[in-house]
Amino acid sequence: MTKNSIWNSYEADKTFDEMLSAQSHARPICETLSDYLQNLGVDALKHRRAAADAAILEMGITFTVYNDTGNIDRAWPFDIIPRLIEFQEWKRIEAGLKQRLKALNCFINDVYNAQSIIKDGLVPADLIHSSSNFRRECVGITPKFETWANICGSDLVRGGDGVVYVLEDNLRVPSGVSYMIENRVITKRVFPELLHNLNVMPVDDYPLQLFEMLCSLSENENPQIVVLTPGIYNSAYFEHAFLAQQMGVELVEGSDLVVQKDDCVYMKTIQGLEKVDVIYRRIDDLFLDPEVFHKDSLLGVKGLMRAWKAGNVALANAPGAGVADDKVVYAYVPQMIQYYLNEQPLLPNVPTYLCSEEDQRAYVLAHLSELVVKPANESGGYGMLIGTQATKKELMQFSKLIKENPRNYIAQPTLALSTCPTLCNDHLEPRHIDLRPFILQGENSFVTAGGLTRVALRKGSLVVNSSQGGGSKDTWIINMEQ
């Protein structure tokens, strides 16, 4: 490394860095990229960042943030330095993710039907019935392929030990996949020469895979598929429109659909009513059908649950699938894999303490300042306590919250999330990252090549959510053997 190297001031020694080893050498898969960035220099990098920012603005890649002054459409925060993963490692992760989703689907189907996992004493009955995502209305139903969660976004982190852990599984309406695809479009403009030379796996086949998976949910050979969005004010509206457009299907809101007396779902078209076979719904369970759930929901469709139960329409994900998207249930996933699939888990969980269990709760309360405490059912990084960074007042407050409602909290050790070089002002600095791959399960299983790498843009921060100051990076799966 030369004296004026852009890596000289880069301090990667605090935790696992995705680009540089502890000795500050580029890892084998990162050598080309590291040299390339070095040759380019900071000024050229800044130019490319400006080009990327302009592209994001022109392409209108936005997400919506809510605050006191109303909704603001913000440009998607993107860091141009990609995050690299080696192909063989990725193959193992991919297999682990498919295995995990299969087990989760077995679990959900079991919960709503035979409940054998409870009868066999592996999971306490109370855990299920106290879950705020358990839907009594779904008991006795078996969707096609016994699959409830057709689309899953799992969050992966690499710890200081270099091991990739599953942090959580998002089974309700996970978002981010459109940004994964758009990030690549931007990177192709920013680093066209690199992408080609490095043999990076493409990511843009996801909409096609999603479309085929959705088709497989219908008995109809050419099913009418729609994407159901809560509308323009939803933070992920951009993604809803993006996916509908990429799949060539209609993007609908609740008011565009109607359930007739025959318990079938129709959409209002210029021709009149047209039957809908599959709904990729991006609305939470409780807003789906005012007849069954929230009576005052204007987002949903009256009678949708009737139509679904009668088997006249497929919903992806199925209502009630969120029962497995619970951080307490998460703790049992390794056992589920063994129980349902008779396999060893390929991907480890982060060690998790359940506050509902007395001895574990005692440990958590005694070690609050070292742990991360999460509510069981929140998403988007809200309602969390990061013990190492919390004030005394916050620690007291969480201690009280846990005692009042132990079922609602879990705790995990503070992981030293791996870092990745990120262009901050005018030099590269390590920033913590995670990874959200997307897994599909219908007739077949599919995992995106990589996923959405999220990065905590604030120095030292571990919060990667875009609603809370996080950004994203393109993720490159690289095959060194070809």
Add this chain to the structure above:
Amino acid sequence: MLSKSAERLYWLARYLERTENTARLINATMNLIYDLPYGIEVGWHNLLNICGVEEAFYQRFKNPSEQNVIRFLLADSANSSSLLSSLSFARENIRTSRDLMPDEAWEQVNEMYLYATGNLENLSNRRGRAIFLQEIMHGCQRFTGFIAGAMSRNDSYRFISLGRNIERADMTTRIMDFGTVLLAENRSQTMREYESMLWINVLKSLSALLMYRKQVRRRIKGQDVLDFLLKNADFSAAVNHCLQEIEASIKKLPNSTPLLSQLETLEQNLLTVDTSQNTPLQLREILDKLQSDFNALHQRIAQTWFFNHLSV
């Protein structure tokens, strides 16, 4: 195709057409006014009349000065038909129609919007304003070109065409309305001296000058201009042509029979108008009637495809 999508595309096209028309109209007027002597009875206030915003304007401003009129017509967000308002409505409509159009269509409108909001401060000087208007007109044309070159002639396309042509026909009659001022018996001597130049400006504000010249090969006369703009079957902004485009779109859309007969009556009435046999006052009435017919046509389109008969 979803009813709601049809409605959004229709309005997208109307708002973009309005954006382009406003830009062209102001551009042409600017060029005209620089050539005219002081004291002539046409000026910036005529633009307010053409755009139908006189009342709203005088609620906010006393004096129809160049700066006030320009600001109100181009950048005032309180004016719902200002260029910026039209453009942002267009953007909202295309933003919610991205599942129906190629990406570039959205990017085109989004870029234009970003350009407009980023360059508002240039509007107060004439040079900056001219560049701004050029850029907007080019942006709208790129969008039109893109749609023409890359979209199937499907229902989406038809609703875009419907919206564009209704808006265009409406604008043509508004500009003709202004033309009738030039025919007034009591017009000043100065005005009579500048007559040809004023008629040329009427044509320019619809990008019609060359096409008119090719069609009507004699000295420019008011009656001829009005006749051309009303009844010519081939020129894109002529009312007759717009109605034919509307008819072609409607014919291929479902449940269109009642609408077609309404349209045919409108077309027949149009062709019987004889501009040389009418006083300027009568002409104004004819044009007013046409505008209310366009509005009735719009109502019928909305009833047929956009809502109610489907609310179950």
